[in-house]
Amino acid sequence: MSDEQNNEQGSGSVLGKSKRKPLLIGLAVGVAAIGLLYFAYDTFIGSRSVSTDNAYVGGDNAQVTPLTSGRVVEVLVTDTQPVRKGQLLFRIEDSDQRIALAQAEAELAAAQRRYGQSLAQNRALGASADASEAQINSAKASVASAEATLTKARTDFARRQALVGSGAVSGDELTTARQQLVSAQASASEARAMLAQMQAAAVSARRQEDAAVALTKGTSDTTAPEIRQAQAKLDQAKLDLERTIVRAPIDGVIAKRAIQVGQKVQAGGVAMTVVPVGHLFVDANFKETQLGKVRPGQSATLKSDFYGGDVVYHGKVIGFAGGTGSAFSLIPAQNATGNWIKVVQRLPVRIELDPKELQAHPLRIGLSMDAEIELTDAD
Incomplete structure (x- = not known):
């Protein structure tokens, strides 16, 4: 290779290095700018809300x-x-219920008649007790008369017995006086026995009255236990008929x-x-990393796949579930194993929907929703 060719290659490599450096600097500036923009968005815009598309309409059926x-x-x-x-x-x-109702009505009428009969019997027993007590006075008078007769007979017998020796009283007169004394004693004993019998009968009659009155004392034709029981059975029969x-x-x-x-x-x-399509809510399953600033009372905006993005619902956070979805599954996750891999969990957040918006655009249970919670709202 000639010296001229070597000089041309050297100048080309120097020129390539001189162009590569500005490109690397530009790339670094671009990456830094993107990072700065993401940081600014996350700090000033993204941190103001959290969103998820893992949300579904629910309701209390x-x-x-x-x-x-x-x-x-x-x-x-x-x-x-x-x-x-x-x-x-x-x-x-309702045939069976109507028969039961008629039977209950008859039992109530029978209970009311029995109660009236009990009251009449109480009055009769009271009258009988009063009559027995009245007979006591008559018996006492008979005892007094018999005792007076006995006293006279004793006096007559004693007087005649004293005169027998003088001959002023014959034996027949003394015998007659003795017989009168014996008869007066028997009459007095019979009168006293009759008085005792009358007194015992009066006590028995009064006790019978007290026993009968105790069953109805403090009650009326509406508060008597047997009537209330029959009335309750009648009310139950009416209720069973209404429930048909x-x-x-x-x-x-x-x-x-x-x-x-x-x-x-x-x-x-x-x-x-x-x-209840007019009172629905949304259970939004947010990641656990999103819930640090979510509080009950914060407002939320939601969109349904049913209507698309043209319809926006407004609601507010009313509470959090008691556990994650996996915690209440039929087969909970067992993480105490050697091959454990951490998985970000999701916690259901309940969002209450505006009834007026639901009336204008009805939803159904189970529909998918996109939910976004505003974190800047006051707790």
């Missing part, structure tokens, strides 16, 4: 469960049908209708579900 058993005779709604609170959903055959007509517990849309006409349903079985 109302399960319609009949509270009485029977055969379904009419179903007035079907899946996807909107209903209002109190609207008739289906009816259950099942109405919507809330406003919403029918979902999962599980009954047909002619089917026998059991009390407590789920017949259908009512979804």
Whole structure:
């Protein structure tokens, strides 16, 4: 190779090195500028909010469960049908409930009659006790009369017995006086026995009255225990009859209708579900690294894949789930292994939606949402 060729190659390498240096400097400046822009965005713009597309519409469904058993005779709604609170959903055959109601009405009437009979019996026992006590006074008078007769008979007998020796009283008169004394003693004993019997009968009659009155004391024809029991059975029968007509517990849309006409349903079985489309929320699953500044009360904006970006919903954070999704899964993650790899977890954040916006643009449970929370709002 000639000296001229060597000089040309040397000048070319020097020229290449002189061009490479400005390029490297420009590249470094560009990378630094990009890093600075990202830092500025993250500090002044990105740090003001957190967002996720892992969010879904949820709601507190109302399960319609009949509270009485029977055969379904009419179903007035079907899946996807909107209903209002109190609207008739289906009816259950009510023949058994009507029979039970008639029986309960009859039992209440019988209980009221028995109570009235008890009151009448109480009055009768009271009158009987009063009559027994009145007879006591008559018996006392008889005892007093018998004792007076006995006293006279004793006096007459003693007087005649004293005169027997003088001959002023004959033996027949003394015998008669003795017989009168014995008769007066017997009459007095009989009167006293009759008095004791009358007193015992009066006490027994009064105690019978007290025992009968104790069953109704402090009660009326509405508060007596047996009447209240019969009334409660009647109220239950009326309630069971009313429960054969099942109405919507809330406003919403029918979902999962599980009954047909002619089917026998059991009390407590789920017949259908009512979804409250006017009171929905969003569970947004944020990464744990995003939640350091998220607080309840912060505002949020949401977009639904159902309507696209043209419809924006507004809501606010109302709380956090009690654990991550993996913590409540059927098979929780077991990280105590030698090949453990750390995975960023997600925690559901519940966002309440504006009912007016839901009314204007209805959503359904399970739809996907994009959620963004403003971190600059006050807690």
